Amino acid sequence: MDGTMKTAVFTGPKKVELRQCPIPQVGKEDVLVKIDACAICTWEQRVYTGVKKVEFPFIGGHEMVGRIVEMGSRVDKRQWKVGERVAVGVMLACQNCYFCKTGNTQSCEYFDHSKHLEGLPEKGMGGFSEYLLVPSENLFKYDKISPEEATITEPLSCVLHSVETANVQFGDTVLVIGCGIMGLLHVLLSVRKGAVVVASDVNGERLKLAKELGAAYTVNPSEENLRDRVKEISGGIGAQVVFDTTPIAAVAEDAIKCAGQMGKVVLYSSFYPDTPVKFSPDWLHKGAVQILGTANSNERDFVRATRMLSEGVVNVKPFVSEVYEFEDIQSALESAIKGDKFRVVLKM
Structure with missing residues (x-):
C-alpha cells in the first residue's frame, strides 16, 4: 500500500x-x-x-x-x-x-x-x-x-486481570474505591462474579452510575466513615476484597484499613506522587491480609475482553x-x- x-x-x-x-x-x-x-x-x-x-x-x-x-x-x-x-x-x-x-x-x-x-x-x-x-x-x-x-477493550482487559488477581468469590463483600472508568469496570466485573459490591467516591453522579451498574451499596467518604460503613454492611467482618483504583497514596492507606481478616487489597492504579504509606505489619500478619499489585494485561485477558464486549456481557x-x-x-x-x-x- x-x-x-x-x-x-x-x-x-x-x-x-x-x-x-x-x-x-x-x-x-x-x-x-x-x-x-x-x-x-x-x-x-x-x-x-x-x-x-x-x-x-x-x-x-x-x-x-x-x-x-x-x-x-x-x-x-x-x-x-x-x-x-x-x-x-x-x-x-x-x-x-x-x-x-x-x-x-x-x-x-x-x-x-x-x-x-x-x-x-x-x-x-x-x-x-x-x-x-x-x-x-x-x-x-x-x-x-x-x-x-x-x-x-484494553481497559476492560486490565480490570479482568485485576479481578482475577483478587480471586473474587460468590458472596464476597467487595469494596471499590474510586468510580472513574476503571473503578466502574471493577464494579461491573465484581457484580458478575457474584459479589456484594460497595462503591466509594466523593462524586454523587458517579455513585449513582455505580448503583445502576449493579453496586449494592454506595458510600461518599466525605460524608461518612468508609471503614465503619463497610464494617456495618459486612456484619462486622470487613471487606474480603478491596480495589483501590485511585492514584492517591493516602487513599491506599485507607483502603488497607477496610479489609477484613484474610482480606485482599488490590492497588490497581499508578500513584502520583509515589508517596510511601503506613500500615501495621502485626495486623497484616495476624489478620493474614494480602496486599497485591496489578498492572496491564496479557493476551488471555484481551481474548476474553473482546468476547465479553462483542456478546454484550458488559455494556x-x-x-x-x-x-x-x-x-x-x-x-x-x-x-x-x-x-x-x-x-x-x-x-x-
Whole structure:
C-alpha cells in the first residue's frame, strides 16, 4: 500500500502536532491495520500535561481498534482476513524474558512504553496514527459493537486481570474505591462474579452510575466513615476484597484499613506522587491480609475482553464520554484532562 498517513506526535508538555509520514510497508509477517478509533487513557493525559516523563518526540495511544487492510505472505490466512475488525493489544512486552515466557506479558521485565515500533517515525505506543503494523499475536477480533465502544477493550482487559488477581468469590463483600472508568469496570466485573459490591467516591453522579451498574451499596467518604460503613454492611467482618483504583497514596492507606481478616487489597492504579504509606505489619500478619499489585494485561485477558464486549456481557456505552475527529486531537486532550469524563475517543 502506497501513500501517506497522519500521526499525532507529542513534542513537549501541552504540545501535539499532526504530521504526515509514509504508510508502513508490509513485510512477510506483518499485518497492516487501519486504525478506526483510539481512546485517550489517563497515561496519555499525563504525558500531555508533563506529569509522566517521556523523551519527546513521542507517539501516544494504546486503547485502539481498527480493520485489517493488508497482510504479509507468512501471516496465517486461516486465522486472519482482510476487512476483519480487531482490537490491537499493546506491543510493549519483550516476549523473551522469564515473565513473558511464562505467559505473564503484563509483567514483562522490559516493558517499554518508549519502544520504537516498526513503520512509525517516532517511538511510542502508536495508536495516535492512521495506520499501524501489528504482529498477528497482538490482534484480537471483535464484532457487534461500535469502534468507539471497542476502544474500551484494553481497559476492560486490565480490570479482568485485576479481578482475577483478587480471586473474587460468590458472596464476597467487595469494596471499590474510586468510580472513574476503571473503578466502574471493577464494579461491573465484581457484580458478575457474584459479589456484594460497595462503591466509594466523593462524586454523587458517579455513585449513582455505580448503583445502576449493579453496586449494592454506595458510600461518599466525605460524608461518612468508609471503614465503619463497610464494617456495618459486612456484619462486622470487613471487606474480603478491596480495589483501590485511585492514584492517591493516602487513599491506599485507607483502603488497607477496610479489609477484613484474610482480606485482599488490590492497588490497581499508578500513584502520583509515589508517596510511601503506613500500615501495621502485626495486623497484616495476624489478620493474614494480602496486599497485591496489578498492572496491564496479557493476551488471555484481551481474548476474553473482546468476547465479553462483542456478546454484550458488559455494556461500556456509558464510558464513551466524547468522540472527536483525529484532526481535533488537541481539543480532545484538553477535554480529557479536565477529569470530568470517562473516556474521550478519537475517531480516525
